[in-house]
Amino acid sequence: xxxxxxxxxxxxxxxxxxxxxxxxxxxxxxxxxxxxxxxxxxxxxxxxxxxxxxxxxxxxxxxxxxxxxxxxxxxxxxxxxxxxxxxxxxxxxxxxxxxxxxxxxxxxxxxxxxxxxxxxxxxxxxxxxxxxxxxxxxxxxxxxxxxxxxxxxxxxxxxxxxxxxxxxxxxxxxxxxxxxxxxxxxxxxxxxxxxxxxxxxxxxxxxxxxxxxxxxxxxxxxxxxxxxxxxxxxxxxxxxxxxxxxxxxxxxxxxxxxxxxxxxxxxxxxxxxxxxxxxxxxxxxxxx
Numbered sequence: 001x002x003x004x005x006x007x008x009x010x011x012x013x014x015x016x017x018x019x020x021x022x023x024x025x026x027x028x029x030x031x032x033x034x035x036x037x038x039x040x041x042x043x044x045x046x047x048x049x050x051x052x053x054x055x056x057x058x059x060x061x062x063x064x065x066x067x068x069x070x071x072x073x074x075x076x077x078x079x080x081x082x083x084x085x086x087x088x089x090x091x092x093x094x095x096x097x098x099x100x101x102x103x104x105x106x107x108x109x110x111x112x113x114x115x116x117x118x119x120x121x122x123x124x125x126x127x128x129x130x131x132x133x134x135x136x137x138x139x140x141x142x143x144x145x146x147x148x149x150x151x152x153x154x155x156x157x158x159x160x161x162x163x164x165x166x167x168x169x170x171x172x173x174x175x176x177x178x179x180x181x182x183x184x185x186x187x188x189x190x191x192x193x194x195x196x197x198x199x200x201x202x203x204x205x206x207x208x209x210x211x212x213x214x215x216x217x218x219x220x221x222x223x224x225x226x227x228x229x230x231x232x233x234x235x236x237x238x239x240x241x242x243x244x245x246x247x248x249x250x251x252x253x254x255x256x257x258x259x260x261x262x263x264x265x266x267x268x269x270x271x272x273x274x275x276x277x278x279x280x281x282x283x284x285x286x287x288x
Contacts, residue, residue: 026095238265
């Protein structure tokens with residue numbers, strides 16, 4: 001049986017030996033950032049975009065990542081190799097480091113902590129083919145959702161409520177304005193145009209969201225970054241959500257409202273095919 005290797009503050013260790021200090025600020029305050037990087041067929045997908053966002057989040061949080069980009073890339077590839085990762089994710093987390101508990105930042109000489117590990121995650125092919133359901137909930141999160149921080153309590157409460165009701169996702173809204181899912185970006189199709197919330201501080205500018213926008217632009221599919229309301233969501237021709245692990249996921253029902261014909265719509269299905277084509281092109285995946 002393969003012993004899983006993780007990276008912890010400069011060392012590659014067995015998962016069972018990886019221990020986090022009780023005064024790590026990620027543990028005590030959620031004072032840190034993270035990325036989830038998709039791997040298909042042993043190849044990293046959208047690595048550059050994930051690394052760019054990691055460093056952007058660090059800058060916004062005033063965290064100095066103690067590794068150069070090429071060093072972090074080496075960590076990712078070594079973990080993939082050591083753990084024989086074919087289809088899954090690399091999870092990477094940076095906290096502000098280990099110091100005596102206090103609310104203000106520690107001294108500058110305290111180094112940030114970096115943890116990374118891999119996990120096998122298959123593509124959600126059945127759900128992408130059939131579609132999933134979602135529920136609506138008020139967006140109670142903080143006002144810097146553009147930072148991929150460890151502070152996810154609002155997201156977790158929304159996701160748990162959705163899961164407890166048998167739904168795949170919670171689609172959040174501030175008042176009447178839809179923002180995004182608890183762990184995904186949200187899109188609707190209205191009059192043949194794809195709409196999604198602008199990349200402001202109220203949402204995370206997802207990597208899959210960016211790929212979808214690029215694919216739509218390249219293939220003549222109208223794509224507009226514009227806010228839309230709960231009523232517009234419920235009356236949409238199509239709804240889909242997107243994330244690193246969910247890819248392009250059709251939503252066929254929200255609460256008690258059936259969306260469109262209750263099956264994945266033609267624009268969503270076209271985007272799925274285009275996204276699969278991008279994976280095949282970038283990662284040499286044999287897909288149909």
